[in-house]
Amino acid sequence: MTYRLIALDVDGTLLTDEHELTDQTIQTIREVHDQGAHIVLCTGRAPDSTLPLLQQLGLEGTMITHNGAATVYADERGLTLVNEFAFTLPEIESMLGYVRKEGIHFDVCTSFNMYIERISEYEKQMYKKFLITPKLVTDVSELGLPIVKYTLFGQSDILDKVQKEWEEQQLYGHLRMIRSGDLFIDVMSPAANKGNALKALAASLEIDPSEIMAIGNYYNDLEMMDFAGLGIAVANSPEGVLKAADAVTSSNNEQGVHEALVKYCL
Template sequence: MKYKLIALDIDGTLLNDDHELTPRVKRAVTAAASAGAEIVLCTGRGSASALSVLAQLGLSGTVITHNGASIVDGDSREILRESPIGADETARYLDLCRERGIHFDLNTAFDIYVERLSEDTSAMYANMLAEPILRSREDLFPERTVKISIFAPKADLDELEAHWRDWRHELQTIRSGDYFIDLQHREASKGTALGQWAEKRAIPRENVLAVGNYFNDIGMLQYAGYGVAMGNSPPEVKAVADAVTATNNEDGVALVLEACLAAAPTR
């Protein structure tokens, strides 16, 4: 295959809206891997959750998680690179969420910490194959925290962004889904992490394919030699992509990879 490194987002891209990996998508991904491509899941999810999806594919390897704030070797579970954030940087964001009763979690490369759980948030974590750890507000800020995820209805997140629009932000704030805002290191992104990994693997940019669906995927779509947006992507994401495929409910990832495999020269 022309593409030696294939970066795939998970939610809204690899999985359908029921959080399922369809047989066609799985076949296409594993066929691309068999043809010599390195498959890298590049996601806003944490490492444990991403590795569970990689295992569903029957693959092993590296995952880029927390929107590029961590890169993890799947076999050894070694953290190859991470971009931690501190308690002082996050305090006012967390205080604002507490004042408004908005759910948030604190993420290290592998663990998720929460101050409370409800039926809705428990269901959300179950869908993400994640097991959060309860902690009190008085507990010390987790060492090596790389991301804070805020989970709420879209309208509440819109209000939150409007409230802090004039803040001087020490952190990057990014919409990673209709119901999520992520807070992370200003220099961390999927595009940066994908570039670092491609360089380490000595894979030229033109041999990198990326497929994603949301605002946190823009960096990797722009970095890749060929960036494909899902049909369910917002217009701003489609605008930066080289191509647009079908939606995640229509096996859009499979269509992209099947076309790449069909175009590959035969021996």
């Protein structure tokens, strides 16, 4: 089977735990690209913190960011918004009240910017690791901007409690809440996921789902793995993701993306 589009999750999949791209993985991705396949990074990151990785790969093209909420095209002219699934700040006001009261760190994102109300050294290190420079404001509720993602960051046991309570109370209303990592909860438009964004991109490129390979490691990758003709999980994925995958490759620290591309594309 020839795969014309390769969708790659970034953190926990493409990158090692040290958030690095290995030289061998870069070389293999370049080989697959040079054979004619579209390489699409599909990530929870914002465009600005995804672009350096695309550049490190020596590529340009479409990036699916904010877990599918914003699709962006990158070339030598810069970043162009292709599509976004947005919502308004009043829709998350009850959730903002909850995290402010509990002292849980959060940020809100437009397609190209991130806003926070406070920051400690712990959060600074997290943002630095993900190549993010958030904008500090007094009250995000006063921004008056369309939002594509509202994210909580904290210890896993704290977020376990938040997830349980918000699900019981349906505090997120019609919006969609997902656990995008042990330390992250994202709230987005119900239409926003990597699968829907990948579906729209494939249609624009006239690529059939059977010609798509998707590699991921977490629950926010399930929709794109399901949409793709071949959905692959890296070995460090949770059990639920491993069971949902069509195939399993080595972990992110063992160059699982390289291994899968060699096996199925080269």
